[in-house]
Amino acid sequence: MELKKNSIYTIEITDMGNEGEGIGHLSLSDVANNKTGTDISTKASSKDGNNVQNITVFVKDTVIGDVAEISIMKAKKSIAYGRLVRLITPSPYRVTPVCPVAKSCGGCSLQHISYEKQLEYKWNKVRECLRRIGKIENPDTLMEPIYGMKEPYHYRNKAQFPVGRDKNGNIVIGFYAGRTHSIIDSDTCAIGAEVNDQILPIIRAFLTEYNISTYNETTGQGLVRHILTRVGFTTGEVMVCLIVNGKKLPHADELISRLTKISGMTSICLNINTEKTNKILGPTCKTLWGSPYITDYIGNVKYRISPLSFYQVNPVQTKVLYEKALEYADLNGEETVWDMYCGIGTISLFLAQKAKQVYGVEIVPQAILDARKNAELNDIHNVEFFTGKAEEVVPAIYEKGGDGSQADVVVVDPPRKGCDKVLLDTLIRMNPKRLVYVSCDPATLARDIAILTPAGYHLEKVAVVDQFGHTGHCENVCLLSKKL
Structure with missing residues (x-):
């Protein structure tokens, strides 16, 4: 039985993918009974245990709860991609986008979904990444309710x-x-x-x-x-x-x-x-x-922002995120703290208000210049910044010993690809009591947690912060503590 390109099916959307696209399933009987379209290579069969019983179909512009008529655009072994042709029964979570070009523009993939459902989707996405990739049992018990926006429009700076x-x-x-x-x-x-x-x-x-x-x-x-x-x-x-x-x-x-x-x-x-x-x-x-x-x-920390500076795009929710990171760091004024991927010092200066000494490292030279200026601007003197790749700078300092070679608390805020393996190995050797992981991608966050767990780090708390309303993205902050 072959799934046919351009063939039309009726499907119920029961889940959402990583980019907010709707997910439904076609059964073997659905495929067998449809004779329209052009043959494509994917086959669905139940003759042996190696073949799939159902085909998972991803459909952009659909919402959980939609019953829709779709056209198959592309298919692989066990998944397919469809195009929305017609809504038969709209989801109760479907809303009219505020923006007239929301459907065609690549910026807001979720504007057709109620904001409450967007928050539920993001919280669930983080939970599933922690469960499947991070191998965390019952992550629900560690997760706080999601921190949503009071006003999810006009938030980008x-x-x-x-x-x-x-x-x-x-x-x-x-x-x-x-x-x-x-x-x-x-x-x-x-x-x-x-x-x-x-x-x-x-x-x-x-x-x-x-x-x-x-x-x-x-x-x-x-x-x-x-x-x-x-x-x-x-x-x-x-x-x-x-x-x-x-x-x-x-x-x-x-x-x-x-x-x-x-x-x-x-x-x-x-x-x-x-x-x-x-x-x-x-x-x-x-x-x-x-x-x-x-x-x-x-908060009360002032920052200089140049065209090349990395600075979080949602300042209201960034304050929520950084205050949560500071809470998880649990500083009493005696700690040495490392801030990896520090950018213009946004988290570093937040931490410096309650730490003994903070060290930050960032690959972009202009960002480090901004970070040092920001420290001066706020009359903060217990911070030191290094230019370079975290996976090169930190191991070199650790091997040399002396100031900065040890840490009580480490904060990491890596790019979407997550932490470099060399850096994670060095952090494990530095043996901080607490590791606060700020992430914009729950999949790479969960992957890195799976590396840190066998080294004795226990995931204690997780907060999901919606920084990017009407998109499929969110920020997360996790507390990992060293087992005694």
């Missing part, structure tokens, strides 16, 4: 808008469609800072009026590639940075004149990226007007 042309040569500015580099044209975003609705029309009109070229990814030609905006939610300061395939912007004074009419405008700059690459930012920034950075607060 940073946005990166690609710039291009449509087939008629008109300027397009917006976000990429899901899994493509096709730009969905829009001057507004339901999760972005509201000031962007003023910034984008000004830049669109400027580029059109002065016929400024836009970057073409295929040819590598054209000037303006992206528009980066940052907003200090506490200070009200605004940054606009144009990423350009060149060293200057024609008629820049006119753009400055228009942008500086926006309340809070603090920094207007260029980022130079002349490489033929999908990487958004280049290594060099040039200030056109105002300051090379903006400032903002998380």
Whole structure:
């Protein structure tokens, strides 16, 4: 029995995948009774124990509880991918998206799902990763209720808008469609800072009026590639940075004149990226007007934020996240603490308020410069920052001995890929009493917990913080304690 491409099936959505897509199942009888479409290689059979009894189907734009008519797009051995054709019975959790381009834009994959159901989905995703990948029995008993947002719209303090042309040569500015580099044209975003609705029309009109070229990814030609905006939610300061395939912007004074009419405008700059690459930012920034950075607060700690700085995009929920990390660290003022992947020192400075000494390490040199400036800005002196890969810097310091070679508490906040194995091995040898793991990916978090558990670390607490409403992502913080 072959599953046929373009064949139509009725399916009930019973679960959600990692990116928020709906999941349903087709039985053998479903496949056998459908004669439409084009044969594709996947087969479903019950003749022996090695073959699947049901085919799992992933369907974008569907919700748990939907009964839907779908068309099969692609199939593998035991899974398939479908396209929503028609809703037969909508889910009670389905809502109308606020954004008119939510379905086509790649930014908000869950805006058609009630916010309460989004939170339930994220909590369950973390739980299942801990259970299946981390091999944690009954993770529910360790997990706090999810920390959701009071207001899940207009929460992002940073946005990166690609710039291009449509087939008629008109300027397009917006976000990429899901899994493509096709730009969905829009001057507004339901999760972005509201000031962007003023910034984008000004830049669109400027580029059109002065016929400024836009970057073409295929040819590598054209000037303006992206528009980066940052907003200090506490200070009200605004940054606009144009990423350009060149060293200057024609008629820049006119753009400055228009942008500086926006309340809070603090920094207007260029980022130079002349490489033929999908990487958004280049290594060099040039200030056109105002300051090379903006400032903002998380709690009572003030931070300088430059175009290249890593800074959490949701300051309200970041405060929740960092306060939870500080709670889990359980500092009394006598501890030596390491902060791995410290960025501009956001967590380091939070920890330094209650620790004896904090050491931070980060691979991005500009971030370390910002971290040191941030320490000065807050008159915090019990921190020291190192530039380099955590998996290289920390083992070298540990082997050398002396200051910083031991830690009472270690905090890690790695990129999505999780911690490097060499770093984990070094942390195990450093033998801290407590390890606080902050993660944006529950799968790699669970993988690393599975490595730390045999070394004597016991998972005690887990908090899930929704930093990214209407997307499939969330932040997590876990406490692992050394068994005595």
